[in-house]
Each structure stands twice: as structure tokens, then as C-alpha cells.
Amino acid sequence: MIATDLRDRLLAILGPAGLVEDADTIAPRLRDHRGRYVGRTPFAIRPATVDELAGCMAILHEAGIAMVPQGGNTGLVGGATPDESGAQVLILTDRLRAVREVDPAGDTITVEAGCTLAEVQAAAEAADRLYPVSLASEGSCTIGGTLSTNAGGVHVLRWGNTREQVLGLEVVLPDGRIWNGLRALRKDNTGYDLKQLFIGAEGTLGIITAAVLKLQPRPRGRAAAFSAVPDVEAAVALLQRLRAAAGEALTAFELMPEIGLGFVLKHMPGRQRPLADASPWYVLAEIASQGTDQADVMEAALADAVEAGLVRDATIATSEAQAKALWALREDMSDAQRPEGASLKHDVSVPVPRIAAFVAEATAAVLARDPGVRICCFGHVGDGNLHFNLSQPLGAAAADFMARTAEFARLVHDIVHAHHGSISAEHGIGRLKVAEIAHYQDQVELDLKRRIKTALDPRGLMNPGKVVGP
Numbered sequence: 001m002i003a004t005d006l007r008d009r010l011l012a013i014l015g016p017a018g019l020v021e022d023a024d025t026i027a028p029r030l031r032d033h034r035g036r037y038v039g040r041t042p043f044a045i046r047p048a049t050v051d052e053l054a055g056c057m058a059i060l061h062e063a064g065i066a067m068v069p070q071g072g073n074t075g076l077v078g079g080a081t082p083d084e085s086g087a088q089v090l091i092l093t094d095r096l097r098a099v100r101e102v103d104p105a106g107d108t109i110t111v112e113a114g115c116t117l118a119e120v121q122a123a124a125e126a127a128d129r130l131y132p133v134s135l136a137s138e139g140s141c142t143i144g145g146t147l148s149t150n151a152g153g154v155h156v157l158r159w160g161n162t163r164e165q166v167l168g169l170e171v172v173l174p175d176g177r178i179w180n181g182l183r184a185l186r187k188d189n190t191g192y193d194l195k196q197l198f199i200g201a202e203g204t205l206g207i208i209t210a211a212v213l214k215l216q217p218r219p220r221g222r223a224a225a226f227s228a229v230p231d232v233e234a235a236v237a238l239l240q241r242l243r244a245a246a247g248e249a250l251t252a253f254e255l256m257p258e259i260g261l262g263f264v265l266k267h268m269p270g271r272q273r274p275l276a277d278a279s280p281w282y283v284l285a286e287i288a289s290q291g292t293d294q295a296d297v298m299e300a301a302l303a304d305a306v307e308a309g310l311v312r313d314a315t316i317a318t319s320e321a322q323a324k325a326l327w328a329l330r331e332d333m334s335d336a337q338r339p340e341g342a343s344l345k346h347d348v349s350v351p352v353p354r355i356a357a358f359v360a361e362a363t364a365a366v367l368a369r370d371p372g373v374r375i376c377c378f379g380h381v382g383d384g385n386l387h388f389n390l391s392q393p394l395g396a397a398a399a400d401f402m403a404r405t406a407e408f409a410r411l412v413h414d415i416v417h418a419h420h421g422s423i424s425a426e427h428g429i430g431r432l433k434v435a436e437i438a439h440y441q442d443q444v445e446l447d448l449k450r451r452i453k454t455a456l457d458p459r460g461l462m463n464p465g466k467v468v469g470p
């Protein structure tokens with residue numbers, strides 16, 4: 001229960017538009033994207049300026065009230081949902097939405113945390129530049145969310161994770177102090193790189209309010225190709241060939257299984273099978289560069305791969321519309337699993353040379369445990385990142401399958417661990433994987449993370465219960 005005078009002090013800072021108390025308005029914000037968690041909050045605050053946010057956080061900190069930041073609420077590990085106590089205040093960043101500066105000469109953009117990723121991409125494009133992070137959720141996820149989860153996406157192969165795009169940050173600390181680290185420097189060797197602490201911290205150390213991001217030259221053209229491959233080994237071999245042929249211009253390399261393509265064709269209207277015959281696996285690859293020969297490079301590399309038996313059939317998009325249609329098949333893959341019932345998701349990574357062995361071992365282990373499970377394994381193979389998702393057996397009860405979450409997670413994660421991989425490649429830890437990461441992470445590493453948390457948030461008020469356990 002939050003005292004009325006405290007609410008009134010917040011209201012005085014925020015004005016009526018900044019304090020959300022209507023239950024129906026808040027409700028969608030209290031449920032995480034996957035519907036695994038439903039939290040409660042006394043009210044949500046929506047500051048319109050950094051100073052408003054800082055003022056509110058100082059008040060909440062002084063009163064010992066926990067704060068949960070939320071951007072687009074597209075996170076997949078329950079990180080942006082308050083707990084069920086009703087005591088944690090939800091902080092929405094959607095009014096911190098200015099593009100503060102676009103600097104084509106310096107190849108940077110300075111944006112506030114509540115801008116959607118798509119808005120930042122569009123602002124970069126208007127200046128004839130590229131902000132290269134790209135996710136299927138880009139229309140709704142925010143820059144603050146992508147920074148706080150160090151989001152990956154389909155272009156990591158070429159441009160790296162979100163962490164690699166950041167030059168400077170502005171952050172409100174748990175006690176309301178503002179750290180202005182909005183530097184646009186390519187070189188700044190002045191000791192600990194503080195911004196890196198907040199990137200990927202999932203809101204547990206402070207609230208990111210703005211960032212200086214790097215921009216890239218916009219590729220003048222791209223060639224997207226959809227190839228049928230016989231197995232995962234062939235997909236990994238194709239990756240090496242395309243890298244050798246295209247070098248840095250290989251911007252994406254995504255693996256998809258026939259079962260996943262089948263889900264998309266069945267549930268997503270307007271989608272079409274790109275190749276005549278079905279194949280166990282497919283690769284969607286893209287070459288993008290300043291030159292004009294992307295399609296030629298792609299065609300020659302694929303012709304070689306066909307000859308070597310790595311590719312059975314392939315199609316290269318000859319128009320932007322065709323490229324978009326191919327990408328839609330990949331982007332729809334997560335959503336297309338929903339109508340198939342309960343799905344247990346494992347966002348994992350292993351070193352690229354171990355991908356095929358991991359998929360074979362994990363598939364055998366899951367099917368040995370339950371032959372009815374439908375494995376939908378897809379993802380960013382160029383980065384060693386797979387979404388090893390398990391759809392419930394046909395006819396099974398969804399709740400019964402969900403009840404086996406921990407059992408299958410341990411089964412899959414043990415194999416990931418044996419291959420020196422990560423149990424969270426790009427989605428983060430949130431609330432979902434706090435216990436799991438404590439099981440696998442090196443004790444020294446875990447201890448250091450807890451000490452960092454205590455140093456920056458000694459009262460434990462920033463997004464408690466997420467990322468690091470007690």
C-alpha cells in the first residue's frame with residue numbers, strides 16, 4: 001500500500017498524464033508478452049522528461065519502494081513485469097521519445113529510451129544511414145529495452161549485438177541521480193566503461209533514458225536467398241562458403257526447420273512456400289553491401305554449394321517485395337507456434353562449429369524423454385544462436401506440457417553447457433532464468449555480478465528478483 005501523500009508528491013511532478021491509475025489501461029502492461037507472468041502495481045508512472053523521472057525515482061527510493069522499468073513489453077523472460085505483491089511501481093518510458101540529434105558527419109544518433117527501434121531505424125534512414133539492429137518486434141520494442149536486454153536479432157553476424165552500437169548513455173540511478181555519459185566518442189579510455197554495466201542489465205541497475213548510437217552507411221542493395229539444405233551440417237558448411245564469398249557483406253544467416261515453415265504456412269495468412277519441394281531444413285541468407293553485385297555473388301556461391309551437395313534447391317529474391325516475403329517466413333516463426341499450443345522455449349547459443357552436434361544431441365534427448373514433442377529449432381545460426389523450441393505433443397493438455405518446463409530446460413541446458421554454450425543467447429535472464437543461471441554460472445562470476453548489483457543499487461529497489469537472485 002503506497003501512502004497517499006507519496007502518490008500526491010509524484011503527481012505534483014508528473015501531472016495527470018504521467019500517473020496511470022486506471023486498471024484497464026494498466027492491465028496489458030502487467031502481463032508479459034508470453035503470458036507467463038501477471039503482476040500488480042499500485043499505479044504506473046509515465047514521465048515526459050528525464051528530470052521528471054529522476055524526481056520520481058528519488059522519492060520512491062527514499063520511501064524504499066521497488067521500481068520496474070518497462071519499454072515495449074516485448075521481452076521474452078518476464079523482466080518488465082512487476083511481481084504479484086502490488087508494491088512495485090511500474091515505470092513506463094513511452095513518453096521519453098525524442099530523437100535528440102542525428103549527426104550524419106559523426107555517424108551517430110542520440111535518442112531517448114522510449115523511441116521504438118523502428119522509429120530509430122527510420123530516423124537513421126532519413127539521414128541516409130543505417131541503424132543495423134533488426135528484430136521481428138522492432139515496431140513495438142524500445143531502444144531502452146533493446147539496450148537493457150542487449151538485444152541481438154538478425155544482423156548480429158555483420159554488425160554485432162546492441163552493445164556494439166552504443167557510444168554513450170544517460171541513466172537515472174536508483175536514488176534519482178542522473179549520470180550523463182552521453183559521449184559520442186569512438187575512443188574514450190578513461191577507466192571502467194560504465195555504460196557497459198547498464199547495457200544488458202535488464203533494468204536492475206538504473207533506468208536508461210537516452211543513448212548515443214553508431215550509424216552505418218546504408219547498403220545500396222541486398223540479395224536474399226532461401227535455400228533448402230539436407231541437414232544442419234550442410235547449413236553450417238554453407239555459412240562458411242557464403243562468408244568466404246561475400247565476406248563482411250553477409251549480413252544474415254538464419255536456419256529454419258520444415259516443421260516451423262509448416263506452422264507459418266498453416267497459421268499466417270498470405271504466406272507461400274518459396275520452393276517446390278519440402279526439405280528438412282532451410283537457410284535464409286542475405287548479402288548487403290555498397291556495391292551492385294550482391295545477387296551475382298549469392299548466385300555463384302549457391303551454385304557451388306549445389307554442386308557440393310550442400311544445397312538441394314534455392315531461390316534468390318529479385319525484388320524488394322520478394323525479399324520481404326522471404327523474411328516474413330522467418331519473422332513469423334515465433335508467432336506461428338502459438339496456435340500449436342504450449343511451447344517451451346530455449347534461447348541458447350553454442351560455438352558455431354558445435355551447432356550440428358548440439359542439435360543432434362538435444363533432439364535425441366528430448367525425443368527419448370517424450371517422442372510426441374514437436375521440436376521447432378530455428379535461429380541465428382551465423383551467431384551460434386538457436387531457438388530450440390518444443391511444441392507440445394498433439395492432443396496433449398497445454399498445462400501438463402508447461403508443467404514440464406523445468407524438466408526440459410534442464411535436459412536442453414545440460415547439453416548446451418556441455419558444449420560450452422550459453423543458456424541465454426539474446427533474450428536475457430529476467431525472472432524466467434534466475435534460478436537456471438545460478439545453476440550453470442561460474443560462482444566467481446555470479447559473486448561479482450551480485451557485488452555490482454549491491455554497489456549500484458544498495459537498497460535492492462531496481463527491478464528486484466530479475467537477473468541476479470538474492
Ligand SMILES: Cc1cc2nc3c(=O)[nH]c(=O)nc-3n(C[C@H](O)[C@H](O)[C@H](O)COP(=O)(O)OP(=O)(O)OC[C@H]3O[C@@H](n4cnc5c(N)ncnc54)[C@H](O)[C@@H]3O)c2cc1C
Pocket residue numbers: 033068069070071072073074075076078079080093113134135136137140141142143144145146147148149150151152153154202203204206207208209334335426427430463466
Ligand atoms: C516477435 C518477437 C521477436 C523477437 N526477436 C528478438 C530477437 O531477434 N532478438 C532479441 O534479442 N530479442 C528478440 N525479442 C525480444 C524483445 O523484443 C527484446 O528483448 C527487446 O529488446 C525488448 O525491448 P522492449 O522495449 O519491449 O523491452 P521490455 O520488454 O519492456 O523490457 C525488457 C527488459 O528491459 C528493461 N527495460 C526496458 N526499458 C528500460 C530502460 N529504459 N532502462 C532500463 N531497463 C529497461 C525491463 O525492465 C526488462 O527487464 C523478440 C520479441 C518478440 C515478441
